[in-house]
Amino acid sequence: RMANIITSSPQDNDLYIKTEQLIHFRLAFSVVSLVVAVCISWLAREELEIYPVVAIILMVVFYSAILLGLLNTGMVNTDARLHRINAILLGLDVVSLTGLVHFTRGVESEVYLLYLLPILLSSYTFHRKGIYATALFVSLSYTSLLLVENASFLPFLVEQPTDAGLAAAYSHRLWGRILARSTMLVAVAFVWARFCQYMSGVAQQGANRLREQLDDNNRLMTELEDKARRETLINSINSALRSTLDLNQIFGTAVDELARALRAPDCAIVCLSRNITAPPLIVEAQVTVPRQLNAAGQEISPQRASSGGFDRDLCEFVLLNKSTYEKQASDGKLVKTFLFFDPVKDPAFKNFKTTGNLSDVSSLIVQPMMYGDESKGVILIADKDTHRSWSPQELELVKSVAGQVAVAVEHGELVEQLSAKNYDLLNKNLNLDAKNLELRAIQSQLIHQEKMASLGRLVAGIAHELNNPINFVHGNLPYLREYFEDLKKLIGSLDDLTGDNKPQVAELKNKMRYDFLITDLDHIIADLNEGAERIRFIIRNLKSFSRLDEAELKEGSLKEGIESTLKILSQYYGRDKIPFETDFADLPPILCYPGQLNQVWMNLLSNAAEAVMSVPTPLVTIRTEEVNNRIKVTIADNGAGIPPDVQSKIFEPFFTTKPVGQGTGLGLSICHSIMQRHGGEIFCNSTLGEGTSFVLEIPIYTSAADLANVRGRGEIDSIFEPALGPGMEPD
Known part of the structure; x- marks a missing residue:
């Protein structure tokens, strides 16, 4: 800070801008001087040594370009370095002007007035001492130049040789002129310095008044921005309240926006959980507050992130002791916002056992969230900056946010209660509808x-x-x-x-x-x-398929049942009809209800036959295998497939895609019930344009008691569903 480091972009620094402008001025002045020197040399060839003059002008261009490059590379990043750069430039300017006066000879009486230019330039970047120091340096340079140029006549001024004659008289007269001119230049230089100081002061006063106005405007803008942030924060919370009923999302939006508005990343909302036995709900801000710069581009507040969250013990302690408004013992005034500086030493936390969690906290805000006389929780805001002060506007903002969040909590509770009642009513209606559908x-x-x-x-x-x-x-x-x-x-x-x-x-x-x-x-x-x-x-x-002449529960062969069904469906399958492929594994007989399984084969094979009627090259494949003590049967066709939006409904009773009068909507539902009775499952895999496959998995049982244990809802005691002609096929 003592070096006044330029923390923002160097181009935003006032001294940097002035220095850059002066260098550009020197470059432009050098170009003009070069043109003027060439013109004078052409008009008065013997009065001006053009080559030394051009060399001096190019030297000015050279060192100006070098210093401009240093500025652009960012090597000059402090005010002290900028002052040194300007001092070097002024010194080089005076030396260059001295050389220019020396080599102009006959026109030096006009050129020496350029000595006033460095004094003017010094007033642009320096204060009083710098201006007078420049004037003194200009005077010494010009006087030294006159002494050096007329050093050969110095003996005539000190001694009085008898044979000097006209030379001595000329020497006395010359030194008189030198003294007069030096005195005049010194006087003019210091008068000009005083004038430049005065004008610089006038300009500084104008600049100060302008800065005051800018500061006032910035203060007003800051107040307006703070107000806009508060309005934005309130609007964000209101928007979250209107768009969702999720308290976590509402709390998250509130603490994030509040942390940004207050530039305090350690911000949290604490409230009791809906479950009485569960710990309190804690939602903390998940933001990083960016650094803050002043008008000059200097950092006044560094970038900060959350320090790791509030300790749960602290949250529970505050929720238990500071979640409601309190009256002051002195005047009975109601305290709605609690502000603690150095909370470790505050009496309010004397009963807090783990005060180590507050050791690095400089200030702590506790804001109860009240809805009427009921507390909905608290807002916690902590800051470790010892210089942090909380304005009334900031505390009012915290209180406003707490009110909005309390309304959101109350609204969520009311909606939850209403939703619970609606859910109960809906369940009752659904149960009634389910019972009706089941009946x-x-x-x-x-x-x-x-x-x-x-x-x-x-x-x-x-x-x-x-x-x-x-x-x-x-x-x-x-x-x-x-x-x-x-x-x-x-x-x-x-x-x-x-x-x-x-x-x-x-x-x-x-x-x-x-x-x-x-x-x-x-x-x-x-x-x-x-x-x-x-x-x-x-x-x-017919007798084998119906099984009416056999016991209902017995060991049966799935292969024989499927082959028998294919023979019954001879109007679909056979020579010059729908081709089919079978891949029967060597499976043992299983304990089952053969008649009911035959009904499943009848339904699925009939549906497969109808699905491939319109296919140019129809094909139905049947495969059986044993997997993990379960028999897996796959019946697939290459038909048009089942639309995805109805695949989840095909096992529902009365659901059918066939025209009215051609299907009852019970075929696949009965298949599903029969699979349930056998403790098995049935799945449908279908892709539009590729076909459909039904996969059945039937457990292998060793005793009738095991199979009886899985009998449940949806038992179907029908034996089979025949397929004797068009209009009588299963769905």
Whole structure:
């Protein structure tokens, strides 16, 4: 500080600006002097030695350029160095002018007036002593020059040689002129110095008045900026209050803005937690206060960051003892803001056990956040600067912020209470809606179950009724073949007979088209046998799929169930129809409800078949594998895929993407319920334009008791959902 270091940009320093301007003036003056010297040399060639004059002018340009370079490089960064630079410049100026006067000879009477220029320049950067010192140096330089130039006549002035004659007289007259001119220059120099000092003082007074006005303006601007910051702070808190109900965000905005406005990074809000057993909520400022500069660019406040936060013990102590307004014992005045200087020694903290947390705190502000008569917490502001003083405006700002935050806390509590009540009502409504939906689902499932059970019994009955006749037909076909062969042998033996009846037999065989009948009967018996076998095969598949003739819970093969379902869905899958690929792992039979699993395969394979109907090269893949004691079944198709916005709804009851009348919305819901009954899971992975895959995971159980433990909500006791034609497919 003693050296007056230029902390801001050097170009903002007044002395620096003046020095730079004077150097520019010297450069410009040198250029003009060079032009004038050339003109004088051309007009009076014998009166002026042009080369020494040009050399002196170039020397001025040289040292001015060097010192200007030093300024621009930032090496001159203190006022003391700037003063030394100006002193050197003035000294060089006087020496240069002395040389210029010496080499101008006949015109020196006009040039020596330039000696007044350094005095004028000194008044621009120096005060009284500097101006008079410059005037004295100018006088000594000019007088010394005259003495040196006329040193050869000095003996005539000191001694009186008898033979001097005219030279002695000339010497006396010359020295008289030298003395007169020196006296006049000294007088003019000091008068000019006095005049420059006076004008400098007048200019300084004007500058001081201007600075006072600028200071007043700066003070007004500072007050306006402080007021604007306060308004901005209040608006920020109000905006946070309107935009969110999160107290952490509101508190964070309040302490950050307050820390910036007060230039106090150690700022926090402390309030009780909503949970009674939880510790108090502490939200601290997370800002770094930038350094502050004065009008001259000098630092008056360094950059500061938070010192590490408030100690929790201190926060709890203040929240317990200083969270409400207090009345003074002396006059009963209500104290709304508590300001402690050197809080370690303050009586208010005598009961605070860990006072070491306050050892480095110079001042502490405690501002209760009151809403009516209820305290919502406190605002803590600490500062370690021993020179920090808190203005009434700053304390009023803290109180205003505390009021706004208290309103925010009260508003948040009211909204939370209202939200809790609305949430309870909403839960009740949701529970009611869920119950209604569950009842509808159960009712629809019961209806669907009864329909499927009836249809299953009907199919089983039909299969049973068809089984007896077809067994009769199939059982008699071998005898029919045997009898037919015997007849062929009998008729063939007639050809071996001799006698008159042989032509009659031949004629009769010709009329009956015996050869055609024999061949056609062979084909008919073969077709009857093939048809009977196919009918028996279909009946076996129906009985195997329905499982009505077997126990409900048993060990079953997933592979057989899927293959049986594919045979039932022969209208979709088979030769010249939808191609499918299977990759069945060697899996053991599992304890399950085979009829219900067949219903799952029926729903998924039917949906897959419908999904690939419009695909140019349809393909359905079925894969089984055992992973972590669970059987994983994947049924995938390359259809159009399921839109992402409906994928989360496909397992909901009554949800369907099919047109009205073509789907009940229960197919996948029933599959989900069946998987739950088996303790398994079903997932859907679908991408638009690529296809859909359903992944089923079924645990492997070793006993019926283990499987019974997982039976829960959504049990489906229906046996299967047939797919007998268009309009009857599962959803």
